[in-house]
Amino acid sequence: MSQEPFRSGFCSIVGRPNVGKSTLLNAFIEAKLAIMSDKPQTTRNRILGVYNRPGAQVVFLDTPGIHKPHHKLGEYMNRVAIGTIPEVDVVLFVVDGSVPEPGEGDRYVAEVVANSGRKTILVVNKMDKVKRGDWYAVLDAYKALGDPAVRHPEPRPGSKPIEWLDIVPVSALEHKNVDRLLDLIVEQMEEGPQYYPEGMVTDQPERFVIAEFIREKILQLTREEVPHSVAVEVEQLQRRESGTVYVGASIYVERDSQKGIIIGKRGAMLREIGARARQDIEEMLGSKIFLELFVKVKEDWRNKESVLRSLGYREE
Known part of the structure; x- marks a missing residue:
């Protein structure tokens, strides 16, 4: 009986500030790696978290929220976040489902993701704050970010569509649907090495x-x-x-x-x-x-x- 190949790869978690990216990373790893608060731009550096399961390893990169910078620190944070996208196998584009419709920040991040050409999963977080009857409307509103015409009020030549691998509603805080999202991410990983030893959850000193x-x-x-x-x-x-x-x-x-x-x-x-x-x-x-x-x-x-x-x- 042949053994299944070991799957591994890298996954970047991106989005505008305060959508719950760090909470999602901590839920994946089941450990506190990234700090959390209700203040925007809490994460300033790239945070690496290693998820292990039998036959697979996913290296997550939690990133600062992509935003309009007002100082050199903000410019650095944007470069760090955007710079991770070309390096990974899968991008998780995280949005805040408690906000009924995407805003300018979401549209900007969607454009960055679209231009990268990377495989992308749309993660609609904070669904615990959304009434069950409003779920479909919220998911449809964010799904539309894949359409260049939705991202830009005026047509922009060369703007690319995003073909979502999937659209996954989650509550990272309550750990709802996180396991399904992890299964989907692992399925996208190809055969590869174990980058980090078993038991290691981060490379941060x-x-x-x-x-x-x-x-x-x-x-x-x-x-x-x-x-x-x-x-x-x-x-x-x-x-x-x-x-x-x-x-x-x-x-x-x-x-x-x-x-x-x-x-x-x-x-x-x-x-x-x-x-x-x-x-x-x-x-x-x-x-x-x-x-x-x-x-x-x-x-x-x-x-x-x-x-x-x-x-x-x-x-x-």
């Missing part, structure tokens, strides 16, 4: 993941301009003889007023950020940690390429 956990708590606890003005750098990560791990991290903001918000009255906000982040970090490392946070001002850091590179925002 510990310092990067820890910094993202800290930034997630800031996103959850602050409002207005502060979340988008924050970067986190883990400067020290040391295992001590006692078995505890010392983590020293700097939180960068752009103005003194933002520094005051992060620290809070008598340090209350900074302590809460640390307490929440510590739980995730200890779960990941499997050790007790001592977390020390410092808040520093780097004026207009999102527009300074040298600072962006030093904080890890550099293209591979």
Whole structure:
């Protein structure tokens, strides 16, 4: 009896900001790899997640939301997201089904995907927020993004249609229909090698993941301009003889007023950020940690390429 060939390949998760791409990646991997919040543009870097099952491996690339950039960091995020598309076997174009009709951002991403010529699955997320009677109307509205005439009010010569491999309604948050989507993705993969060893779920270094956990708590606890003005750098990560791990991290903001918000009255906000982040970090490392946070001002850091590179925002 012949053995089925091992299937493997790469799959990019793209869409506009805040459609649930990171939640979907975490649902695929059944582990917390990408941070989540209700703030747009939460993901800033490409996040790699490895999905393993008997006879198959899929390497997912979660990407920043494709958006109209207002600074160099935004330009970097767009290049990272769009740059993954030509590298993969399958593209998951994720949209927010709780919004009844696609917007300008969805149309722009659809055009990028269409021009890539890659096999594409339309994933309509957040269907748990849609009334059952409205499902067909929502799915039809987003399905129409495959038509160039829908993406462009005025005809655009050379604009290509998208022939969806499938259109899959899901709730990544409630893990509904995620297994069906995974089966469909695996079916599209061809015979290939096992790129990453069994048990490995990401290629991100510990310092990067820890910094993202800290930034997630800031996103959850602050409002207005502060979340988008924050970067986190883990400067020290040391295992001590006692078995505890010392983590020293700097939180960068752009103005003194933002520094005051992060620290809070008598340090209350900074302590809460640390307490929440510590739980995730200890779960990941499997050790007790001592977390020390410092808040520093780097004026207009999102527009300074040298600072962006030093904080890890550099293209591979």
